[in-house]
Amino acid sequence: NAGVTQTPKFRILKIGQSMTLQCTQDMNHNYMYWYRQDPGMGLKLIYYSVGAGITDKGEVPNGYNVSRSTTEDFPLRLELAAPSQTSVYFCASNLGQGAIGELFFGEGSRLTVL
Amino acid sequence: AQKITQTQPGMFVQEKEAVTLDCTYDTSDPSYGLFWYKQPSSGEMIFLIYQGSYDQQNATEGRYSLNFQKARKSANLVISASQLGDSAMYFCAMREGRSGNNRLAFGKGNQVVVIP
Numbered sequence: 001n002a003g004v005t006q007t008p009k010f011r012i013l014k015i016g017q018s019m020t021l022q023c024t025q026d027m028n029h030n031y032m033y034w035y036r037q038d039p040g041m042g043l044k045l046i047y048y049s050v051g052a053g054i055t056d057k058g059e060v061p062n063g064y065n066v067s068r069s070t071t072e073d074f075p076l077r078l079e080l081a082a083p084s085q086t087s088v089y090f091c092a093s094n095l096g097q098g099a100i101g102e103l104f105f106g107e108g109s110r111l112t113v114l
Numbered sequence: 115a116q117k118i119t120q121t122q123p124g125m126f127v128q129e130k131e132a133v134t135l136d137c138t139y140d141t142s143d144p145s146y147g148l149f150w151y152k153q154p155s156s157g158e159m160i161f162l163i164y165q166g167s168y169d170q171q172n173a174t175e176g177r178y179s180l181n182f183q184k185a186r187k188s189a190n191l192v193i194s195a196s197q198l199g200d201s202a203m204y205f206c207a208m209r210e211g212r213s214g215n216n217r218l219a220f221g222k223g224n225q226v227v228v229i230p
Contacts, residue, residue, distance in 0.1 A: 031216050042118070042205055042220035043159075058217065090159065094216050100166065101147050101209040101216040105159040 002026050006091050006106035013081040013113045021076040021109050023091030030096040032074040033058075033103065034066065036087040043090060049074055050096060081113045117141065118206050118221035127196045127228050134181070135191040135224040137206030147209040148189040149218060150180065154202040162204075165189060196228045 004025045013019055025032065030051050035043040035058075045058030049068040063085055065077040074093075078085060088110050092103040119138045127133040139148065150162040165173045165180045173180040181190040193200055203225055207218040 033217070035220075040222070042120075042222045043207075043218075044220075045217055048217060088157065092159075096216060100164050101218065102149065102161050102164060103159075103216070103218060104161075108157050108159075 004091055004093055004104055004106035006089075006109050008109060009107065010110050011112070013078075013111065015081060015083065015113060017081050018077070018079050019081065019111075021078070021089055021091070021111075023074045023076065023106060024072050025074075025091075025093040025104070026072065027093060027104065028071060029093035029104070030071070031094050032068065033092045034064070034074070034076045035090045035092065036060065037090060037108075038087050046076065046089075078111075083113050085111065086113045087111060116221075117210075117219040118208055120206055120221035120224050122224050124225035124227065127200075127226060129198060129228055129230050130195055132192060132194045133196055133200075133226060135193070135204050135206075135226070137189045137191065137221060139187050139189060139206070139208050141187075141208065141210050143210045145211055148180070148182070149207040149209070150178070150189075150191045151205045151207060151220075152200075152202045153205060153223070154199075159205075163191065193226075196226075198228050198230065201226060201228045 007022045033048045034046040047066040049055045091106040146167045148165045152160040163175045177194045179192045203223040205223045206221045
């Protein structure tokens, strides 16, 4: 059982470039999340989704976009990359209603913007 | 306003000793959940333990226990009999409201280094 899978694991971008971080889960979880982790800091919520076709902003959404066309996939799009977006990005999922709220995380994607 | 506060500096712990990691939280919602995650140097996030605001007893999971003091709004993690593999960052997190809202707010983490 793969759980939550993120790709790529590492990426270097130039300022102004765009890219998509892919996230897929095979646990049939309704809820999915994107967090970023800056050095020495905790995780901050970028966007989340409670089901296919439904997304909403988290704490730090500026500079990012998401979509949720299927239950399994929740890609994160970075438009016009900036050095401030250098971070480790984590995708996570959970069942949603009726669950305690434990998040299942992917292994993270380390992004550097130069 | 910071919802989860973890302010301890990095800690060195002797192998086989116990260590307590502090976490205080801020919420006005009577229903909430508290979580601890471990992040080893490899980077993955590992769920350790959960405490619900209405749970009468402190949560325990193997060598992990949560010292839940509701009136003080604290949820300290206790790791007993530390092992070298416990060296990691530890994050406290909170879910506000009923389980339908599963967004977690994380603290900045506590660094633990276990020495032989």
